[in-house]
Amino acid sequence: MNSIICAKEVAETTNNRFEREVYEFLREWILNHEDRILLQFDQPVDEYLVNDALRDFFLNTQHPIQKLLTNPFIASHLGRCVESVYFDPISGDPLLAATEQRIYNLARRMDSQQMHVPFRSVHPNKQTEAGDTANISTYPPNSEEIRYNSGNHFTSRPANTNVFDENSKRCVAKSDGNLHVLFKRGFLEERLHDIKSLTAELHDSGETDLQFFVIYSRHSFEEGHFGTSLVVMDPATPDYPKRVMVCDTLLKDLPHHPRWWNHFIAEYSNVFGDAISEIVEDLSHPLQKVNIKGDDPFRHDWDCPYYAASMANALADLVKNNSILLLTGSVVDIHDAMKDLMEDYYHPNREIKTRAVIQQVNRLKRWKSGREVIMDLVSEMSNKARW
Incomplete structure (x- = not known):
């Protein structure tokens, strides 16, 4: 990804127009729904618009996000390209209009995960009543754990299920023939049981070709870190893999095992027996920075969903284009072949990109x-309108 810079002045101008558009939208809503206004009390309309109208709108409107998106300018602004966003050069936080931030925060309070726009909101306990992001100075005494928290910054907020679904849709689309991409909610052990069952079914149906399974999953209920695996199965022996390679994301160099190695081994052993540890090979990529207490929270790296998706995509592409390498090649050769396909994180000479560049890549992916x-x-609203 190339460097993308939006001038701060341009972003501020666009944000100001967005503020005016939202206020006009709310002003019209007030005129048409006087019976639903709960929070105005004795405030003049202009003051109410600034303080509480948006929260009233969310509280008293069915599908408030969808209603806002019926306004073309509001929809265009919320869905604008990353090239139109100014990011703080130090924290990486996008410059948002106050009402835009409030929209994301209020949407975060809704029951529907679908309304939770990833990375753009703070947890409800870090919001003011109106939906603004509370200043850290207003946190209660003895709240160091809340103050020192990655969730306060766009660049280091954990991903939600919408991000999982986005990555899943793109990667699963590569499934074809003897390539099976297992990109589901749940944990590694569940996916390994799926592999055994599916391989047995293929054997019963007369399939003889080797089957390649790319897995993207969390390790376990106790350890939620994302990882990727490639499991090669022979339908003739559905109870034991022909080859297993696993990919972690934390900074390390081959041949040293990554921090989560024991979790990989434990999950595989639970399904295939302890002997499986003898054939599990390490294809991990040193992409994710280890979070160190004392770092500024915005420097914390919670981008393992993107790293793991990149590795899963690379493995799926290798199955399609060079399966012989995956069957007979060395771990080093396969590792290098993955680097060639992971262009977001590696240079053409296979050197890993700098931490600053990787942070920028992930910031753009987050937006x-x-x-x-x-x-x-x-799109969903447009489709419903045509019905």
Whole structure:
């Protein structure tokens, strides 16, 4: 990804127009729904618009996000391309209009995960009543754990299920023939049981070709870190893999095992027996920075969903284009072949990109994930309008 810079002045101008558009939208809503206004009390309309109208709108409107998106300018602004966003050069936080931030925060309070635009909101306990992001100075005494928290910044907020669904949709689309991409909610052990069952079914149906399974999953209920695996199965022996390679995301160099190695081994052993540890090979990529207490929270790296998706995509592409390498090649050769396909994180000479560049890549991916949620909602509304 190339460097993308939006001038701060341009972003501020666009944000100001967005503020005016939202206020006009709310002003019209007030005129047409006087019976639903709960929070105005004795405030003049202009003051009410600034303080509480948006929260009133969310509280008293069915599908408030969808209603907002019926306004073309509001929809365009919330779903704008990353090139139109100014990011703080230090924290990486996008410059958002106050009402835009309030929209994301209020949407976060809703029961529907679909309305939760990833990375653009703070947890409800870090919001003011109106939906603004509370200043850390207003946190209660003895709240260091809340103050020191990655969730306060766009670049280090954990991903939600919308991001999982986005990555899943793209990667699963590569499944074809003897390539099976297992990109589901749940944990590694569940996916390994799926592999055994599916391989047995293929054997019973007369299949003889080797089967390649790319798995993207969390390790376990106790350990929620994402990882990727490639499991090669022979239908003639559905109870034991022909080859197993696993990929973690934390910084390390081959041949040293990553921090989550024991979790991989434990899950595989639970399904295939302890002997499986003898054939599990390490294809991990040193992409994710280890979070160190004392770092600024915005420097924390919670981007394992993107790293793991990149590795899963690379493995799926290798199955399609060079399965012989996956069957007979060395771990080093396969590792290098993955680097060639993971262009977001590696240079053409296979050197890993700098931490600053990787952070920028992930920042852009984060914004695009939110944009995809917005555009899906707009598309869904458009489809319903045609029915």
